[in-house]
Amino acid sequence: MDTELVAAVRRFNRTVTQRVGALDxxxxxxxxxxxxxxLLWEIGPDGAEVAALRARLGLDSGHLSRLLRTLEGDGLVTVAPAGGDGRVRVASLTDxxxxxxxxxxxxSDAFAWSVLEPLAGPRRTRLVAAMAEVERLLVASMVTIEPCPPGDxxxxxxxxxxARDVARRxxxxxxxxxxxxxxxxELTPPAGVFLLATLNAEPVGCGAVKLRPDVPAEIKRVWVSDAVRGLGVGRRILDELERYAAARGWTAVRLDTNRNLTEALAMYRSAGYQEIEPYNTERYAHHWFAKRLAP
Amino acid sequence: MDTELVAAVRRFNRTVTQRVGALDxxxxxxxxxxxxxxLLWEIGPDGAEVAALRARLGLDSGHLSRLLRTLEGDGLVTVAPAGGDGRVRVASLTDxxxxxxxxxxxxSDAFAWSVLEPLAGPRRTRLVAAMAEVERLLVASMVTIEPCPPGDxxxxxxxxxxARDVARRxxxxxxxxxxxxxxxxELTPPAGVFLLATLNAEPVGCGAVKLRPDVPAEIKRVWVSDAVRGLGVGRRILDELERYAAARGWTAVRLDTNRNLTEALAMYRSAGYQEIEPYNTERYAHHWFAKRLAP
DNA sequence: CCATATGCCTGACTTTAGTCAGGCAATCCC
DNA sequence: GGGATTGCCTGACTAAAGTCAGGCATATGG
Incomplete structure (x- = not known):
């Protein structure tokens, strides 16, 4: 833990929660x-399911229900059963x-502008650029990677x-x-594992590893959604898969991939994978890689 | 109001309040x-005056008092009269x-680290750099400039x-x-005005203008504290002073300054001031500037 | 078709937060 | 020295937030 970096983040947190959090x-x-x-804001012009609102706002079922009743009483919101499942209800805005x-x-616009307005000349665009960078990297740090049953x-x-992505490429x-x-x-422990990357509970990536006895662990289906591409999520999934295999005693890992997946090829190379001879007859593979794992 | 910049700020606000605000x-x-x-946090290891706590946390006197009573009841805090003024009380932490x-x-450290930890390699330092930039510029946008009686x-x-600063330079x-x-x-309306720049109610800069009939408005005592130097505060003070004079009918403004105040000289030049012949015999002045004001 | 689960709701709370009108002692300012 | 001011406190509130135990429909899976 780098104390200097941590101190910088804390300074940031302090200033920003003061300036953005409270005023917002x-x-x-x-x-x-x-x-x-x-709540009114989250319902939005297109309406939203009650369960979704509960999840997004992190509210108790009772509390949310009462809030909806109040807004309904004020004539701002209507709540009606959804089309399919009769238990699910959808909140939408009245006129x-x-x-x-x-x-x-x-x-919200006015508030955002109040942040920019006092800044002159280049400082305004510099602030926006820095904000965009922070936002992007914070999103990256909000992605969590956890094991998940492949049937989920x-x-x-x-x-x-x-499958859709590779079919196109x-x-x-x-x-x-x-x-x-x-x-x-094959992807359920102990035969292997399927890892799911999520951002705010939405799936945004995955990866799996098969652990067969006496052969190297085999990595499959590493995928990252467009929404978080370029943020290092693929690399993190790969690291987690390697760690998983290493922790269970495998000393090597291998994988195959298609020649058109250039970023994937680059990622494997930069992660220390060496190209090897084909170890299978996978229809769509052009490159085979392996890497030794530290125990 | 630039909608694109505003949209970027709003995205930032959303991500950051979600990631930083709530979790913090x-x-x-x-x-x-x-x-x-x-409150416990704000008291800190060195203790703090009750009035200071009230100001920093923006709490009602009654509310704060009760909170202090609770913490005192839990044996975490003691409140005792301060040394000098017997009305002032100081809260300090027990063991x-x-x-x-x-x-x-x-x-707090752990939380800050949880933001950095998922980021690999250069992304970590990039995030910190961008955070520092955002923080710096947000601070700039938190500075407010307002008229203030010169006797305050x-x-x-x-x-x-x-006076201390220039004595050194x-x-x-x-x-x-x-x-x-x-x-x-001379600095009290209508004869002139004294502007005070504050950051969280702390004074961080000032500037004044004298409005004498039939001569150009005269700018005096533009000063910016080290804490916010380089953030464009001086320029904003200058702009406000000019606007003040222009709004009251003056069509020109002038000022004198010392040759050692190089940033000030640069600022006046870049703000459209032209060097003129001396218009006074100020002991410490080497340069005299003037600028026409748009009505 | 019946047991079980799910989604939302209501009633009956407790806990925090925040406000307002005084009150008392210390201090300041003629 | 006496009136005004300042700094903190208490009492007596109201409002908002959050919790928990059911209850009632609507699904779902043998």
Whole structure:
């Protein structure tokens, strides 16, 4: 833990929560309790499911329900059953609510401008550039990587997204049926593991490793969503997979990949992988890599 | 109002309040109400006057008093009269309070590290650099500039700091008695104005303008504290003074300055001031400038 | 079709936060 | 030395936030 860097982050936290955090609240709450204002804001012009609101705002079911009742009483919101599942209810804004939302939006703009306005000349664009950088890297640090059963809907969604992505990039498309199949049980401990990367509970990446006895651990399906590409998430997934295999006694890891996935190729090389002879007959593979693991 | 810049600031606000604001609170409040935790933190190992705490935390007198009573009840804090003024009371930490404070400090470190830890290689230092830039520029945008009676203690403090600064920089020191004196009444509307720049209610800069009939408005005592130097505060003070004079009908402004104040010279030139012949016999002046004001 | 789970709701709280009007002692300023 | 001011305190509130135990429909999986 680098104390100098930590001190800088703490200074940042202090200034920013003071300047942004507190004032943002004050701008949002227009006479209304803060929680109500936030809720109104989160519902947004397109409406939102109650469960989604609860998750986003981190509110107790009872508390949220009451807040919705209040906003409904004020004629700003209506809550009605959703189309499919009759238990799920969707909150949406009335015309009055939409007007109020627009006002909040304006105030958010005004607040943002109040930060920029006192700065002259190049300082304004410098601030915005630095903010964009901070935001981008904070998002990167908000991505968490955790084991997940390969049958989980979020895992499935990632694998589908992976198939879609590679289908677009391989010269001859991608037909999962022609690729050597990987069963769920091969990616379930102790035979292997499937890691899911999430950002605010949304899946944004994945990776898996198969641990077969007496052969190197085999990495599969490393994928990162466009939303967080370029933030080092792929590399983190790879590191975690290697660590997982090493912790369970494997001393080497290998993988295959397609010649069109140039960033992946670069990542493997920079992560210390060496190109090796083909160890399988995977239909879509052009390169095979291996790396020794420190115990 | 540049909508693109505003949108960037809003994205930043959203990510940062989510990542920093909420979590920071959660790290701080260890089972304790947030306000108590914050207060404990603000008291700090060296103690603090009750009035200072009230100002820093923006709390009501009653509320703060009660919070102090609670912490005192928990054996974390003692409140005792200060040395000089018997009305002023100072809160300080007991041994238990100090231990608790240390724990909070550790947790703040841990939280800051949790932001950096997931980032690999150059991203970590890039984040810190960008944070430092954002912090610096946010501080600049937190500085407010407002008219203030020249007799106000904060104004006096600025003028003293100004005298100290120039005494150090002029070749032959600075004796206010040898400089042409400026009376308070000359800097009090309508004869003139004294502007005070503050950051979190602390004075960090000043500037004044004398408005005498039939001669150009005269700018005096533009000073910026080291704490915010290089952030464009001096330029903002100058702009405000010019605007003040212009709004009251003056069409030109002038000032004198010392050859050793190189940044000030550069600032006046870049702000459109032209060097002119001496218009007074000020003991410490080497350069005289003037500028026409747009009505 | 029945047991179980899920999603949202209500009632009945407790805990924090924040406000306002005084009150008392110390201090300041003629 | 006496009136005004300052600094902190208490009492008596209201408002908002947050918690917990059910309850009632609507799904879902044998």
């Amino acid at each position: 609240d004050a701008y949002m709450a227009r006479g209304r309790p803060l929680a109500q204002a936030r 009055a609510g939409r007007a109020e939302w627009t006002e909040l939006d304006k105030r 809907p979020r895992a499935r969604a990632c694998v589908r997204a992976y 391989f010269d001859d498309g991608f037909d999962p049926a022609l690729s050597s199949p990987v069963g769920d049980e | 609170d959660a790290y701080m409040a260890r089972g304790r109400p947030l306000a108590q935790a914050r 238990a309070g100090r231990a608790e404070w240390t724990e909070l400090d550790k947790r 203690p904060r104004a006096r403090a600025c003028v003293r700091a100004y 002029f070749d032959d020191g600075f004796d206010p008695a040898l400089s042409s004196p400026v009376g308070d009444e």
